[in-house]
Amino acid sequence: MGAATPVVELKQITKRFPGIVANDAISLQLRKGEIHALLGENGAGKSTLMNIVFGLYQPDEGSIEVNGKPVIIDSPNKAIDLGIGMVHQHFKLVQPFTVTENIILGSEPRKGLNINYKKAAAEVQRLSEQYGLKVNPHAKIHDISVGMQQRVEIVKTLYRGADILIFDEPTAVLTPQEIKELMVIMKKLVAEGKSIILITHKLKEIMEISDTVTIIRRGKVIDSVITSETNPNELAEKMVGRNVTFKVDKKLATPGNNVLEVSKLTAKNKEGISVLNELNLNVRAGEIVGIAGVDGNGQSELIEALTGLRKVDSGSIRLEGKELSNHSPRHISESGVAHIPEDRHKHGLVLDFSVSENIVLESYYKAPYTRRGFLNFDAIKKQAKRLVEAFDVRTPSIETKARSLSGGNQQKAIIAREIDKNPELLIAAQPTRGLDVGAIEFVQKQLIAQRDQGKAVLLISFELDEIINVSDRIAVIYEGQIVGEVLPEETNDRELGLMMAGSTQKRGTVHE
Structure with a gap:
């Protein structure tokens, strides 16, 4: 094989689904020992293309070559035989099993009739050490962090002999620290001769780690560029098709009275461990x-307490002076609280309901959507059409099932529904998680528009840039407490990072 032969070459790959061309004559070359980023908005066709390379879908037209030879990849097993492995965005792990049991599932080493667990665990240990993965072969999946579960997925591909690794949005679920560690792992993989395709829409990561970038927009390749010869603004423009501002445009806030007052809020989890420790917080109108905070410091529990999904042990939650702690979600919603949930699939949408049904999910029992005990479908459709248009939700029709929308459009549907309630308090939990720059810009503008109408907005996000750009005031949460408050214009990533890690250094004592 000549030095110039790509390890994988896609030639004019086309894939159609009813009503949409997901991949339109896409060509791409992955060279040995490089990290090739595949950049595009949600729904641009990135995952479809990689599912074709991994044998989950078949292309309608076009061909694939691996190491210069034409191949037909008609199943994931065939992809694995060809040395291709995929680390999926949603991990495919069996929770009660150990790391080793998960890794060998389906390709167990035998010793006579028995599985040679010892041999497998030793191999897992060896791979873990070779690539700096620090995975414990005997740990149970449900006992390890999300970042560690992802490493198990990486070992799984290596164990099966992958030389080509596809990472699908690998940083979507990681903390800033885990992202740094993953970057080191990926660099180590290519240093050892592996080749990587990285699907992402995070420009910062592309600039930091990739060698080459291919940009896809609405199923077509817009360009392939060498990373060192481009910049985030140029990439964003190619990805979205217009100029994108990274700086959030907003005027100074003019806060009014307290809308939300949380005082001494305490709650325990099922194991009796405190997850909220006398937490105090207030949010004013406007x-x-x-x-x-780093994930797992009480953010989810706080949101659940505020929205009625979790009982609290003591303390109070007041909305405009009215006590709301331990009330039902419907009572809280009707009191003027809207909620963009952190997990849009679990708590935001009923995926098998249509877009129009999801739009009235919290108001179907009220007029005009219900008349004399029956649903009024005309009123529901009218409302859905109005909101789909106003919030630019891209869907074939309002009768389309929510599950077939891209992540960004699912999020827009939720935001449309919640903002249309005209709430006093809008709780936005990870509102831009997994969205591309165009959709992020849209969501952030909606939050600022709510603020400018005099509403109180509580934003929970793991993206520090987003917290600093969008907030008027930042509260840092650590081990179930608010440990400090800072103003965005007076802080930086480093100071926030220290506070998020529990460092109690007060303002003015942190030196650059």
Whole structure:
């Protein structure tokens, strides 16, 4: 094989689904030892293309070559035989099993009739050490962090002999620290002769780690560029098809009275461990308060307490002076609280309901959507059409099932529904998670528009840039407490990072 032969070459790959061309004559070359980023908005066709390379879909037209030879990849097993492995965005792990049991599932080493667990565990240990993965072969999946589960997925591909690794949005679920560690792992993989395709829409990561970038927009290749010869603005423009501003445009806040007052809020989890420890927080009318923290410090529990999904042990939650702690979600919603949930599939949408049904999910029992005990479908459709247009939700029709929309459009549907309630308090939990720059810009503008109408907005996000850009005031959460408050214009990533890690250094004592 000549030095110039790509390890994988896609030639004019086309894939159609009813009503849409997901991949339109896409060509791409992956060279040995490089990290090739595949960049595009949600729904641009990135995952479809990689599912073709991994044998989950068949192309309608076009061909694939691996190491210069034409191949037909008609199943994931065939992809694995060809040395291609995929680390999926949603991990495919069996929770009660150990790391080793998960890794060998389906390709167990035998010793006579028995599985040679010892041999497998030793191999897992060896791979873990070779690539700096620090995976414990005997740990149970449900006991390890999300970042560690992802490493198990990486070992799984290596164990099966992959030389070509596809990473699908690998940083979507990681903390800033885990992202740094993953970058180191990916660099180590290519240093050892592996080749990587990285699907992402995070420009910062592309600039930091990739060698080459191919940009896809609406199923077509817009360009392939060498990373060192481009910049984030140029990439964003190619990806979205217009100029994108990274700086959030907003005027200064003019906060009014307290809308939300949380005082001494305490709650325990099922194991009796405190997850909220006398937490105090307030949000005023006409301001966005951002909560910064490393995942797992009480953010989810706080949101659940505020929205009625979790009982609290003591303390109070007041909305405009009215006590809301331990009330039902419907009572809280009707009191003027809207909620963009952190997991849009679990708590935001009923995926098998249509877009129009999801739009009235919280108001179907009220007029005009219900008349004399029956649903009024005309009123429901009219409302859905109005919101789909106003919030630019891209869907074939309002009768389309929510599950077939891209992540960005699912999120827009939720935001449309929640903002249309005209709430006093809008709780936005990870509102831009997994969205591309165009959709992020849209969501952030909606939050600021709510603030400018005099509403109180509580923003919970793991994206520090988002917290600093969008918030008017930042509260840092650590081990179930708010440990400090800072103003975005007076802080930086480093100071916030220290506070998020529990460092109690007070303002003014952190030196660059």
